[in-house]
Amino acid sequence: MSARVAVIGGGAAGMAAAIALAEGGADVTLFEHNEKLGKKLYITGKGRCNLSNDCEAEDVLANVVHGDKFLRSAIYGFTPKDAMAFFEGLGLKIKVERGGRVFPVSDKSSDVIKALASRIDSLGVDVRLRAQVSDIRREGEEFVVDASIGKEKFDFVVIATGGASYPSTGSTGDGYKFAERFGHAIVRPTPALTALKVKQNVSGLKGLSLKNVRLTAFCGGRELKSDFGEMMFTDCALTGPIALTLSSYVTRERGVTLSLDLKPALDEKTLDNRLLREFDSRKNQDIKNVMRALLPERLNVYALERAGVDASQKVNALQREERARIVATLKDMRFDVTGTAPFTEAVITSGGVALKDVKPDGESKLQAGLYFAGEVLDVDALTGGFNLQIAWATAINAARSILKKMR
Ligand SMILES: Cc1cc2nc3c(=O)[nH]c(=O)nc-3n(C[C@H](O)[C@H](O)[C@H](O)COP(=O)(O)OP(=O)(O)OC[C@H]3O[C@@H](n4cnc5c(N)ncnc54)[C@H](O)[C@@H]3O)c2cc1C
Incomplete structure (x- = not known):
């Protein structure tokens, strides 16, 4: 027997759920408050859409920041290979x-x-476009979906309204409100995969890009995450790949400190020897000129300032302790995180519908027939196509569960 299913949200998860449900014979209505489907998908991967990652299910889970245990069944049930086959099947x-x-x-x-x-x-x-859902409630054996285009009744509802990031794409966090109505707890949504604002004045480094550096986040003496690669400075924040990665691990914390290692390939002793060699060969020059051999110009002056060393003093006037301070600064330049960039700039939302009240197939433990899929859940992953893989997999998982019940 067929069932009437409402899918709320025509983004990645909503579209995948609608396809799987309709292919299985369900009578599907897809509600989307924008004038077209997939507005956020359009801007993914800088307009190219990094739709998955060609790796094993276990590797996807290793790239999940929050919710890896919960996502196990969805990701194993619909792996990246399945996602690739799915899209090839769509032509x-x-x-x-x-x-x-x-x-x-x-x-x-x-x-x-x-x-x-x-x-x-x-x-x-x-497909109902320009259909803003404002409420979902239970009346007897049915769900009533209250949308700007009218009220309708359904047997099942899939909430696929996304997170709260890039609200201009339509993902305004409405799903949290719907979930709360059924008694679900919401883990406070915070911006993730975004720039990290810092207390120190880095405005002089704006636009400077660094390669092969290591950034590590600490909170209360505990290491939260460390990553190696590229980063950039804005006028008040650290951004670029490794800063974005760290943002997902620090966004829920307070009192986070970052340690930037500008020379991760050299230990302190080797770096000190390297400095000594440079200094010995150019004793009568300004320190800042000699340091150019090790760092980009603007960073060089900034690092000397952070080390408390006069950039224009001659190398031969440099004290041993001053050299030690330079080494310490290059290996461990500290920044105090004051927050992340706002939701308007965050690739993903950390937080959402708490997983404790959701079954692995996406069904609510508090209301039978109510499902969640995609970013509305308290799940998030790193860049590389993993967040869309989560959207497809949780959507297909929910659809399969509904189809099973329908039969
Ligand atoms: C700039 C940017 C680049 C990204 N690039 C990538 C990438 O390359 N690869 C990757 O894996 N991930 C990427 N992501 C993350 C990825 O886009 C999301 O994780 C994914 O879109 C989540 O899918 P979703 O269906 O859960 O939510 P969404 O795609 O956000 O869809 C939710 C939909 O629900 C609709 N909606 C919300 N509330 C209502 C309501 N009340 N009534 C009706 N409709 C409603 C919204 O309009 C929206 O269309 C990127 C994100 C951003 C912001």
Whole structure:
């Protein structure tokens, strides 16, 4: 027997859920408050849509920051290989790039949206655009979905309204409100995969990009996360790949300190010897000129200032303790985190519907027939296509569970 299913949110998870449900014979209505489907998908991967990562299920879970245990069944049930086959089945040509990142061959996210939307259309899903859902409640054996276009009754509801980041794409956090109505706890949503604001004045370093550096976050003496690679300075924050990674681990914490190691390949002794060699060969020059051999110009002056060393003094006037302070600064430049950049700039939302009251298939433990899929849940992962993999997998998992009950 068929069942009437409401999918709230026409983003990545909502579209995948609608397809799987309709393919299984459910009578699906997809509610989306934008004028078109997949507005956030459109801007993913800088407009290219890094739709998954060509890796094993276990590797996806290793890239999950919050919710790896919960996601196990969804990711094993719909692996990156399954996601790739799913998109190829929709007629989308895909390719794998550096780090296993999967993209459409055309490099156009719009082609991903077209592939999903055209399947939704051919399956006869009832797509309601400009349909803002304001309430979902239970009346007897049914759910009543209250949308700007009217009230309708359903047997099952999938909440796929996304997180709270990039609200201009339509992901405004409405799903939290719907979940709370059914008694669900919400883990406070915070911006993640975003820049880290710092107390120290870094405005002079704005735009400076660093390669092969190590950034480590500490909280109360505990190491939260360390990463090696590229980063950049803005006028008041640290950004770029490794800062973004760390943001996901620190966003829920207070009193976080960052340690920047500008020379991770050299231990303190080796770095000191290197400095000595440079200084010995250019004794009569200004320190800042000699330090150019080790650091970009602006950072060089900033580092000397942080080390409390006069940048324009001659090398031969430098004291041993001053050299030790330079080494310590280059190996462990500290920054106090004052917060993250806001939701408007955050790639992902950390927090959401608490997992303790959700079954591994996405069904609420508090209300039978109510499901959650995608970023609305308290799950998040690092960059590389993992967040979209989570959206597809949790959506397919929820759809399969509904179809099983329907039968
Ligand atoms: C700039 C940027 C780049 C990104 N790049 C990548 C990438 O390359 N790879 C990757 O894996 N991840 C990427 N992400 C993350 C990824 O886009 C999200 O994790 C993913 O879109 C989440 O899917 P979702 O379906 O749960 O939510 P969303 O895609 O946010 O969809 C939710 C939908 O619900 C609708 N909605 C919300 N409330 C209501 C309501 N009350 N009534 C009706 N409709 C409603 C919204 O309009 C929206 O269309 C990126 C994110 C951003 C912001």
